Amino acid sequence: WLTSAIQAGHVEQGYFQYQGSLNKGSAPESRSLSLYFAVKDAELEYQPGWPALTEAAGEVLIEDSGVRISITQGKILNSAVTSAYAEVAHVASAQAPVLQLYAELHSSLTDGLYFLQKTPIAQNAPAFAAWQGKGDLPVKLNLVVPLAAQAPVEVKLALDAQGVELDMPEINLQLRELSARFEFDSQSGLSAKKVTGQFLGQRFAGDIEAGGRV
Numbered sequence: 001w002l003t004s005a006i007q008a009g010h011v012e013q014g015y016f017q018y019q020g021s022l023n024k025g026s027a028p029e030s031r032s033l034s035l036y037f038a039v040k041d042a043e044l045e046y047q048p049g050w051p052a053l054t055e056a057a058g059e060v061l062i063e064d065s066g067v068r069i070s071i072t073q074g075k076i077l078n079s080a081v082t083s084a085y086a087e088v089a090h091v092a093s094a095q096a097p098v099l100q101l102y103a104e105l106h107s108s109l110t111d112g113l114y115f116l117q118k119t120p121i122a123q124n125a126p127a128f129a130a131w132q133g134k135g136d137l138p139v140k141l142n143l144v145v146p147l148a149a150q151a152p153v154e155v156k157l158a159l160d161a162q163g164v165e166l167d168m169p170e171i172n173l174q175l176r177e178l179s180a181r182f183e184f185d186s187q188s189g190l191s192a193k194k195v196t197g198q199f200l201g202q203r204f205a206g207d208i209e210a211g212g213r214v
Helices: 109-118 120-124
Strands: 006-020 031-044 053-063 066-076 079-089 098-106 132-134 139-146 154-168 173-185 189-199 202-208
Touching (some): 031 066, 053 079, 066 098, 109 120, 109 139, 120 154
Antiparallel strands (some): 006 031, 031 053, 053 066, 066 079, 079 098, 098 139, 132 154, 139 154, 154 173, 189 202
């Protein structure tokens, strides 16, 4: 995964560390390897079908226990990444490794809709296909990706709408000053609490309940 994920970047500093036995034929448990890099201007294609992390600065640590990447800044689409963490833990040879990714973004509704419309989420969420909008939208993204062919990806998105505009042209619906914390879960769908905004010049409030797998 690491070989294909890291597309570019500059290494500011790094180290290689070996601890353990030097005897030929010694057991694997008797030695330990680690590799560390501090990187900047990195590009990480963490999973096919998802927008790459670019202009990233952070640290890469490779140990016997797995690969861990911590990001302190970067971009996904046009959104600033304020923090991100990716890990692929070591597993037995008979098991498929799993990528876990968490990222926080200072984003927009445009980029938030991209995740719902242009990533693998869209295959099971056609209801969002024509939605349009604009406004600030901080995003928290949580992915659990088995690195095996045809394995389903678990996705959780938290979208903190703050007075945005949202249009649903397929039902001729225009919402203004829309505020809510929307949560999308690939297992249960879209939900939200304390949704407020304006429709046809009138204030409204309500909730959205997930109705099962989308």
